[in-house]
């Protein structure tokens with residue numbers, strides 16, 4: 001007898017195809033129903049994207065995105081591309097025509113729906129990971145400062161440790177954020193009063209026409225968990241971070257304390273996508289959810305974490321539908337019992 005998690009996995013695979021690396025050839029027909037569920041099989045993409053062979057990076061068709069998100073949920077991507085370099089991205093943008101594009105960082109703030117994402121998904125997991133050595137300069141007043149140039153695919157934890165190695169302070173509180181620099185900039189990720197936006201000096205992006213643009217700090221504005229771009233958007237490929245020289249043992253001590261606090265208060269060993277809701281002004285979403293007794297409450301295989309009520313965990317085989325139902329339930333209960341409107345922080349994408 002198949003357990004629920006395996007049933008869902010089979011259904012997902014049948015919806016999407018093999019989930020294996022593309023051979024760029026027509027697949028066999030799948031049956032119309034699997035385990036009693038109607039299957040929406042996507043067609044082979046070979047004819048739709050005849051230019052895929054030009055991509056130097058990895059190309060996966062009908063790839064289940066659950067394997068690319070930290071909560072381990074998500075249906076298939078029509079095409080998932082891991083570009084090797086800027087040229088690959090420009091090839092995609094030149095040939096995409098009207099096909100929608102979606103950018104995936106480390107997938108740590110995402111809920112991808114069960115039928116997946118249509119169009120082309122670009123993952124920066126394998127590229128733009130270079131971090132330059134800091135360039136120090138003196139200010140008329142105060143401590144020496146330095147600029148670090150880093151690729152958007154760099155992990156935040158790695159960038160924070162790199163800065164600490166050069167005694168640079170400003171992002172030590174961001175060491176526990178599991179995403180990429182690009183994702184952190186889009187989300188204006190932050191912890192314990194520090195936000196990435198406060199140290200960004202410039203951002204380099206490839207706009208949707210394939211042109212490279214450099215945006216200076218003064219062109220950007222940073223809001224709670226959101227960076228606002230001026231009349232442009234695209235794929236962030238690099239950023240300059242400006243930090244101040246500090247005391248290395250103090251910076252390392254702060255990082256250690258911060259990481260150990262996280263491991264005690266967050267469900268780091270169970271798949272999740274970080275904080276589900278934004279904190280209302282002057283309050284904490286987790287505290288409110290806990291106060292109305294929803295810690296541990298589950299729908300399907302998605303549950304409110306026992307450790308931290310602002311985290312939803314995938315207890316094994318949870319679907320995006322379970323998570324979205326749970327989100328709606330929490331919002332409704334919180335509104336009824338406290339009058340607070342909780343807004344989602346996670347990005348929900350797909351069909």
Ligand SMILES: Cc1cc2nc3c(=O)[nH]c(=O)nc-3n(C[C@H](O)[C@H](O)[C@H](O)COP(=O)(O)OP(=O)(O)OC[C@H]3O[C@@H](n4cnc5c(N)ncnc54)[C@H](O)[C@@H]3O)c2cc1C
Nearest residue numbers: 103105106107108109179180182183184186189190236274
């Ligand atoms: C255990 C855990 C703890 C967390 N703690 C925190 C925390 O303390 N503070 C906090 O703010 N967040 C936290 N998060 C959430 C998450 O890690 C951050 O929001 C992170 O910055 C997202 O980065 P990512 O690379 O995973 O982005 P993704 O989740 O892959 O994407 C997020 C958004 O950014 C876009 N995007 C990603 N990269 C690019 C790019 N290069 N160019 C253009 N668009 C891009 C995506 O399209 C999407 O809209 C936590 C998550 C987990 C799982």
